[in-house]
Every structure is written in structure tokens, then in C-alpha cells.
Amino acid sequence: MxxxxxxxxxxxxGRDLLILITGGVRHIGAASTAYLEGDTPKVHTSAVPHHKEHTLSESIALQAAQVLQRTVTVVMGIHYDNLTPQGIQEVVRLVKLKVEQYLLQQK
Known part of the structure; x- marks a missing residue:
């Protein structure tokens, strides 16, 4: 893979949005819910121990909630065996690109 x-x-x-981001061996590694309290964005994250998806799910949930002006939960689970640091950077780049493309389509 x-x-x-x-x-x-x-x-x-309803008015809210669930974004599921997966790749490789799909699973649930983290879930982040972002919402606006007045003009202030807030986020709550739950991460499965030994998983790193929360490092992306939190910022993606915040970004999407601000752009879309709605509550957004991002659930992520991406796993590839033996990824190099460059491979990790490529995964992060692709995830951010897919999020940007999605948000642009919503405007």
C-alpha cells in the first residue's frame, strides 16, 4: 500500500459535519471535534495510545470549523508499515491537500 x-x-x-480520513491499514487513531464558541474556535481530541493521527486531526478540525462555520469532527486512521520520515511527510502533504481541495469545493 x-x-x-x-x-x-x-x-x-444535521448542521454538523463528520470528516473521515483513512489510508493504508484503516483504523481509528484519533477523533477531534472543533466548534465555534462565539468567534473563538475550540477543539476536543481523543487519541488512541501509541497513535499519532491527533497531530493532524486537531488542526484539520479547527480549520474546517472556521472555514465552514459549523461543528466538525475529524476521525483519522492511517497506517503504513515501515514509513520513512520522507514517507510520513508525503502522507501529511497528501492529507492536507485533500482537506484543502474539499474545503475549496464547499465555498
């Missing part, structure tokens, strides 16, 4: 199988799926839940 390679990072080109990363998928972003968005599901409206």
Missing part, C-alpha cells in the same frame, strides 16, 4: 490510497469522506450530520 502507498499513500495514494488516502481517502477523505465527508458526511453531513
Amino acid at each position: 502507498s499513500p495514494d490510497d488516502i481517502e477523505l469522506t465527508a458526511t453531513p450530520i
Whole structure:
């Protein structure tokens, strides 16, 4: 498996939005919910021990909540065996690109 199988799926839940980002061996590594309290964005994150997805899910949830002006939960689970530091950077780049493309489509 390679990072080109990363998928972003968005599901409206009433006024809110659930974004699922997976790749490689899919699983739940972290979930972040961002919401606006007045003009101030807030976020709550739950991460499975020994997983690193929360390092991305938090900032993505905050970004999406601010851009879309709605509550957004991002659930992430991406795993590839034996990724090099360059491979990790490529995964991060692809995830951010998919999020940017999605948010641009929503405007």
C-alpha cells in the first residue's frame, strides 16, 4: 500500500459535519471535534495510545470549523508499515491537500 490510497469522506450530520480520513491499514487513531464558541474556535481530541493521527486531526478540525462555520469532527486512521520520515511527510502533504481541495469545493 502507498499513500495514494488516502481517502477523505465527508458526511453531513444535521448542521454538523463528520470528516473521515483513512489510508493504508484503516483504523481509528484519533477523533477531534472543533466548534465555534462565539468567534473563538475550540477543539476536543481523543487519541488512541501509541497513535499519532491527533497531530493532524486537531488542526484539520479547527480549520474546517472556521472555514465552514459549523461543528466538525475529524476521525483519522492511517497506517503504513515501515514509513520513512520522507514517507510520513508525503502522507501529511497528501492529507492536507485533500482537506484543502474539499474545503475549496464547499465555498
